[in-house]
Amino acid sequence: MPVSVASLVVITDVDGTLIDHNTHEWDAARAWLTRLEAHQVPVVLCSSKTAAELTGLQKVLGLDGQPFIAENGAVISLDASWSDHPDYPRLLTGARxxxxxxxxxxxxxxxxxxxxxxxxxxxxxxxxxxxxxxxxxxxxxxxxxxxxxxxxxxxxxxxxxxxxxxxxxxxxxxxxxxxxxxxQQGGKDQAIAWLMKQYRQRRGNDLVTLGLGDAPGDAPLLDATDYAVVVKGYSRNAVTLKQDTPERVYRTAEYGPAGWSEGLTHFLGEQ
Incomplete structure (x- = not known):
């Protein structure tokens, strides 16, 4: 069943998912990123990378000003328009x-x-x-x-x-x-839950989350979203999810950004 872009928030891993693990290219994801931008769908980067890395990457991908989750959930950067939020511009969870x-x-x-x-x-x-x-x-x-x-x-x-x-x-x-x-207060799943609470307070409770990741370490991200795309990856270990049903989880045939786009097409069709 296709997901509506009108209520969507995309939360995505970076390396091996949105960006190719070996070449660091992302051209195969460009068309979908443009389409999501046109529909004003937030694309939240969720990664082990630092805030400094993700800020630079956002500029390259055309995602400036959008929230992101850095350092595996230990750092949450808020939307640039949320300057009234008490934790603006970034929330650091727990120990420094x-x-x-x-x-x-x-x-x-x-x-x-x-x-x-x-x-x-x-x-x-x-x-x-x-x-x-x-x-x-x-x-x-x-x-x-x-x-x-x-x-x-x-x-x-x-x-x-x-x-x-x-x-x-x-x-x-x-x-x-x-x-x-x-x-222990960090973690991608806890960061996603916190960030989505902020989104729902501002935009309503009808929001739907779509997560994308390629490795076992992305399981907390994929378990925390309504729908999940497991992008084909290079890990020898399978990505094991708590609620792994065909209605909720799609596993791609393609690697990296090509798989990322494949997963979005599966859930969103040609919207």
Whole structure:
């Protein structure tokens, strides 16, 4: 059953979904982005990227001023027109970056965990790790409410590390290349719920959400939306959702932005 664009909010992962995982191209999504803009449909980027990264990406994609969710839900940027909101322009959920970084250093010193954080290295090293340009790597280092790391230790140590974080009100999220540490008040699902509450207070309760993602780490995003598109991805692990019915979930045949557009066409038709 097609979804009406009149009541729609699109919430999308970035890497591997809206933007190609390898080439970073997004041309295959351009037509649908233009169509959504014409219908004044919000397109909310929801990513592990920092606010600095997403702000720049919004300009490239023509999404300036729209809300976005950064650092896996730890940072929520409000719509540019919501200047009357008490949390404008951005809400940081829970612990700040420096608090998290300090705790990680304490845990590493006390227990000998083997990991390297993004804060431990310079832009050039992060560029080599991630494939980002040094300029983009510098933006990736501007974390406000999370820390990113590469884990270099055993699975038992990882379990102990995760438990130690939990005892301190933090959680560990596995990404494509890195692990992310953030406050338990964060998370993409909680950020989406909060943001949609703000939308409904301003635009009414009839809004419908369509989420798009390509990896297991996007499950919280896809579980938090009314309809979900699982874009075909490169992860060896399947994307497992709580309510995986054909009416609610569509799995694409195409990868990246081509799959992103395929999913929108499935739910929206030619509106």
């Amino acid at each position: 970056h420096e608090e998290i970084r300090t705790l990680l250093e304490q845990l590493r010193d006390a227990h000998g965990y083997k990991f390297t954080t993004v804060s431990d290295v310079d832009e050039q090293t992060l560029s080599e790790w991630s494939g980002l340009t040094p300029k983009m790597a510098a933006l990736a280092k501007l974390q406000e409410a999370s820390e990113t790391l590469i884990w270099r230790d055993s699975d038992p140590q990882l379990a102990a590390f995760t438990a130690a974080l939990s005892e301190n009100g933090l959680m560990l999220i596995e990404g494509g290349r890195f692990w992310h540490v953030l406050d």
